[in-house]
Amino acid sequence: xxxxxxxxxxxxxxxxxxxxxxxxxxxxxxxxxxxxxxxxxxxxxxxxxxxxxxxxxxxxxxxxxxxxxxxxxxxxxxxxxxxxxxxxxxxxxxxxxxxxxxxxxxxxxx
Amino acid sequence: xxxxxxxxxxxxxxxxxxxxxxxxxxxxxxxxxxxxxxxxxxxxxxxxxxxxxxxxxxxxxxxxxxxxxxxxxxxxxxxxxxxxxxxxxxxxxxxxxxxxxxxxxxxxxx
Numbered sequence: 001x002x003x004x005x006x007x008x009x010x011x012x013x014x015x016x017x018x019x020x021x022x023x024x025x026x027x028x029x030x031x032x033x034x035x036x037x038x039x040x041x042x043x044x045x046x047x048x049x050x051x052x053x054x055x056x057x058x059x060x061x062x063x064x065x066x067x068x069x070x071x072x073x074x075x076x077x078x079x080x081x082x083x084x085x086x087x088x089x090x091x092x093x094x095x096x097x098x099x100x101x102x103x104x105x106x107x108x109x110x
Numbered sequence: 111x112x113x114x115x116x117x118x119x120x121x122x123x124x125x126x127x128x129x130x131x132x133x134x135x136x137x138x139x140x141x142x143x144x145x146x147x148x149x150x151x152x153x154x155x156x157x158x159x160x161x162x163x164x165x166x167x168x169x170x171x172x173x174x175x176x177x178x179x180x181x182x183x184x185x186x187x188x189x190x191x192x193x194x195x196x197x198x199x200x201x202x203x204x205x206x207x208x209x210x211x212x213x214x215x216x217x218x219x220x
Contacts, residue, residue, distance in 0.1 A: 001123060004203065008116035008211075010218065017112065017220075060220055086220075093114065093214055100210055101118075104203055108120065110127075110170055110196075 002108045004101045008094060012059045022052055023090050026083055029053075029065055033076040060086070112218045114211040118204060122169045132162055133200050136193055139163075139175055143186040170196070 009019035016022075028038035039049035057063040064083035069075040079087075119129035126132075138148035149159035167173040174193035179185040189197075 002127065003121050004118060005121050006116055006118035006207070008114060010112055011115050012112050012220075089218070096214070097116070097210070100207070104206070108199070110122075 002105070002110050004105045004108070006097065006101060008097045010090070010093075015055075015059070017056065017059050018086060018090050020094070022056060023087055025049060025052055026056075026064065026079055026087055029077055030079045030083075030087075033078060035065075035077050038077075056086075112215070112220050114215045114218070116207065116211060118207045120200065120203075125165075125169070127166065127169050128196060128200050130204070132166060133197055135159060135162055136166075136174065136189055136197055139187055140189045140193075140197075143188060145175075145187050148187075166196075 007020065010017045025038060025042065025044075028041050029035060032038050032041065035049050035053065036046055039046050042049070053065045057065060060082060062082040063080055064086055065077060066080055067075065068078050117130065120127045135148060135152065135154075138151050139145060142148050142151065145159050145163065146156055149156050152159070163175045167175060170192060172192040173190055174196055175187060176190055177185065178188050
């Protein structure tokens with residue numbers, strides 16, 4: 001069976017801004033509240049995760065990820081409202097792209 | 111400026127069948143009439159080019175590339191009618207995908 005596959009990402013002035021891997025990282029930070037744990041869950045170094053976050057934050061008017069201090073757990077890292085919005089924008093885009101792939105796959109004849 | 115980018119390819123039973131690189135290879139074979147020259151123009155080894163062609167030919171009911179013998183030049187390699195059709199199918203698909211990317215890029219707000 002022939003099927004169309006693909007990948008999609010968002011660039012900012014020709015630099016990577018958001019792609020599938022960065023979205024997983026944002027979701028893991030949301031889940032774990034910690035860059036260290038998010039990175040570990042993706043078998044990524046802390047430095048690598050931090051650089052991806054820094055790249056996203058620098059390119060966005062509003063940071064997507066920020067440190068929060070205090071509280072019962074003594075602080076950590078969280079996704080901002082803008083971070084949540086970016087996750088949704090990418091997921092909606094990717095879902096549309098999946099539908100595009102499925103519709104076009106049905107037209108294939110080999 | 112934020113823009114959506116992506117890549118798209120066609121798989122056959124979860125194996126790579128056609129993608130941007132293989133399409134360039136088919137076009138170069140068409141242009142040069144020779145696997146050796148096509149491979150050289152892409153800085154690819156003959157073996158690598160041959161394996162890609164063999165992969166495409168084996169997955170298609172009708173070969174996309176075939177040897178032709180005789181004629182003034184003493185034979186060579188050519189793209190079949192099915193090969194031409196596959197190039198067109200991929201290019202049309204990619205063009206639609208480019209339009210999808212452009213339309214979705216306009217909706218982005220960061």
